Amino acid sequence: MKHLALLAALIAPVAVLADPNPADWDAVKAEAKGQTVYWNAWGGSTTTNDFLAWVGSRVAADYGVTLEHVKLTNTADAVTRVLAEKQAGEDDDGAIDMIWINGANFAAMKEADLLFGPYAEQLPNWAVVDAAGKTVQTDFTVPTDGYESPWAMAQVVFVHDTADMPERFGSMAALLEWAQANPGRFSYPQPPDFLGTTFLKQVLVDILPDPSVLAVEATDENYEEVTAPLWAYLDALTPNLWREGKAYPATGTAMFPLIADDELDLSISFSPGAASTAIANFELPETVRTFVLDKGTIGNASFVTIPYNSGSKAGAMVVANFLMSPEAQARAQDPAILGYGTVLDMNAITAEERAVFDALELGVATLTPAELGTVQAEPHPSWATRLADDWTDRYGVAQ
């Protein structure tokens, strides 16, 4: 008897230290109560910050979890921090509990064993996610293996002020022509900003005769050959950019005030609904509309991931699960709030929940899902890193 009790006493703390099992959802909810989750997410967009604040109030009310939004300028900062903590031996209670992440950052963390999981597919709301129809199980061609859970779909759209630029065009070649006819009215965020790099990828995907070469890792042999048309294109485009390409807006959201100021007529965005949201917030004139290219545009999913050394894994899983709930997804899609695309399968949710989605006013500047057309796949992350570095060498230091 005595030995049993001793053994139980010894095992109990160990059991507490073990990671929560996402399959046992009740245990997860119980453990999550009272935890504080530090969600490191990009803080450059006030609409997104507001949405995260709303998520915080909901998880506090329903699950007793306190959500703190740590505003980042660069997701790589969070990756650095977890890496530094791992090197310093901080394995139990790191400063970061959840990261809004995708692409190269996710690939880096996964490879360095910095993530907790797999957990995504065991979350209750995974059942209503459109795993078949949307790219939520691969992240820039890298399989997620359940180490990150999706919460929004993004697709590149072009944003234009119809008061000054009434026509839309269907290809990057047409964009170049337009820019040459209207110099100084277009720009893109400076790589390695996420959206800026995506612009480079979009150009490449559009002008390459066979973009499937981008689905595999870039090699030293084929990189030069594949990207040559891109640099030729940019050499022609850059002198016709805003500020003659000598300065670039820092991020995608920085471009909207420039349109409002009448400095730009054309910009790009990753969120089909962002333009409508901006109009509603007085940030863009009401004449702004969006369009996509004839061949379609690049799209991807936004994920959240949990570092291996988070001290509030249960709380983080609760938040991740809530983000995939119909309530949160509908709110995120509402252009008055955020205007992001949803990851859910409309056929998997109940009729009442579907009605909420149908009732959403997409917004005057938002394209319908049909109009958004083809979603082109993201290239392999290695292309993005190389493109960003190469761009910096060619255009990122003053000529």
Add this chain to the structure above:
Amino acid sequence: MKSRRLLPVLPLLTLLAMLGPVIAGLYGTVLPAFGHLPAAGLTGPTLSPFFDLFDWAGLPRAIMLSVGVGVGATAIALTIVALLTAGWSGTPAFRFLERLLSPLLSVPHAAAAFGLAFLITPSGWISRALSPAMTGWDRPPDLLIVQDPWGLTMMTGLVIKEVPFLLLITLAALGQADTRRSAAVAQALGYGRLTGWLKTVFPRVYAQIRLPVYVVLAYSMSVVDVAVILGPNTPASLSVHIVKLMSDPDIAMRLQGAAAALVQLGLVIGALVFWRIGEGVVARLGQRWIMGGGRGKIDPIMCILALTAGGICAFAVLAGIVVLGVWSFAGFWSFPDFLPEQFILRNWMRHGSGTLAALGETALIAGCVTLMALVLTIGCLEAEYRYGLSISARGMWMLYLPLLIPQTAFLPGLQTLMLNIGADVGRFPVMLAHLVFVLPYVFLSLADPFRAWDVRMGTIANALGARPDRVLWRVRLPMLLRPILTAAAVGLSVSVGQYLATLLIGGGRVATLTTEAVALASGGDRRAIGVYGIMQTGAALIPFTLALVVPAIVWRNRKGLRHE
């Protein structure tokens, strides 16, 4: 009883609080710069981080930018201040500028930079005011003003803040250099007002303000927040690049960042040496000019120019704050409208809770840090008085050291060091980091008034049977209420304006008004920037206002203390 044991230790404690983090930070930077980072399994010494750094194509331009902007901004600010004081000291116009100094100084650098940006961009307020009536523009011209590659806008942003600072320091120095009589003698000898002052008084005054000028130089070369807001990004200045490198997940990049930090330190030291040599050259040229005996025929023109320059600086800062305010209440506002289409409260409601939370954090940190700084400063000064320890010229250098070493050179190193020893991030380490910068300013602000106190009062109080502690608390400190409140206001505004210290040492968990505002810079949401900018300025301005108002109220029946 306690103070007898504690007091002599305080000067040492103060030095430790100021220099300890700097030295620790430098140590945490030097080792990785030479490739030694045991936590990542790397051992040096090797020069590869430096070689990697030199491979960066943007390095020469970034260096030229740092040095050019630093030296340029300092030289321009100093020239404006010298000419302004030379031509106008003692006149009513000057007294008006003096009264503006406190509000101008309290505006944090980031807020002033934002305000300037919103004023002078091609679609900024000035352009809107002049269009389309005077300029005929119906869309903004495609001019590269903000973020121009030569860093001129960045230089302007620095100059408009440095001019009030140097002016304040110069005014303090004037009091000690018996200037009015010299200037009168020079004018009696037939010299124009400006030339006379420059030839007779400026050399003496410069000797007093030399160290603050060095501080301005070091700061201008290594500032991060103003560079992010106004500086170019193709390539960015060296300090911005260092911060980017130090946050990169790739370890090789972080070693490069440490190497770059050392390069920056070297540049600052080099610039200081160069400036020192420049002082000698200017002194020799000045001697020749004095021997020439020219009476200053172009004085009137120079006076007007100087006043215009000073006025422009003041206008830029104040108008910048106003435009931030307009943006914070703006509905849809497009070019070329001078005012927004509608004024709404929504921006304030939206960011209200966020700004209040940040304000609370800012106030808590600033309050604690300033209190600590005051305690240490008053303790040191009292120890100096009681035990006859006096701070020599070498001591003054040590006081200025934390301000002369670029923040980018030791703060990242401090962050790495803390991580390696497992120190938790959060508010308390941030407070200690702020203390490093707040202490020198509080000390400099309080030292002269403290020492200028008539010690015979102390003698009398002793003779009346009061112990030294009683003399301090019942006589000296009450009489020094105004300088203490002013020093507190200075300390609070320095803490409010800190950016890099909060960002790096706080590990992202400490959100102050300044970190939030600069984080918004990349997003371009002008309304949010307006709200945060106004809150930031208010947080710094209110203590200065209190420093003026409270003594007036407390001493309303004490004529002897009201007119200091």
Add this chain to the structure above:
Amino acid sequence: MNKGLTLRDVVITKGGAPLLRVSHEVAAGEVLSIMGPSGVGKSTLLAFITGTLAPDFSATGSVWLDGVDITHAPAHQRRVGILFQDDLLFPHLSVGANLAFGLRAGGTKSDRQAKIDAALTEVGLEGFAGRDPATLSGGQKARVALMRMLLSEPCGLLLDEPFSRLDTALRAQVRALVFARAKARGLPVLMVTHDAEDAEAAGGDIVTLTPSP
């Protein structure tokens, strides 16, 4: 030794060179006048006696007050009062609070208030307790400064040219007041002055300091 202020073989040096030498006894109720040109060190001597000698000076010799050697006592325990040229009333305290500052501890609040009022009446300033010191005239301030010092019940009084800022009419008046009060309380007084009239009115010994060669 008994009542009075005694300076025994006091030598004050600065940077190794001797500045002045004094050795004298001042009986209770008597006034010793110390005269000499500016810079000879008169104020330094007073600083030595009050215990506030600046660090660049050093001194040997001893000071005895009412039979107690106060040479090495802390400045606040010496029971020696001092009046300067300027009244040096604490500007942040009212006249009454200034007086209360020096009042020795003890007694109830009303006792202390009574003592303050009595002191003010003694010099013809009754009802001035709540006044701002900066609003008083020169003569009034000098009187308040004197009473502040006397309320602390010193055993000796030092005067550092205390009348030189007052105009001639006032000077004689205040001087007489100071000497009368000191005599009434039996205090030895050491006065530093370069006005021969002051020394004459004091009526006591005169020591003239000459600068050391």
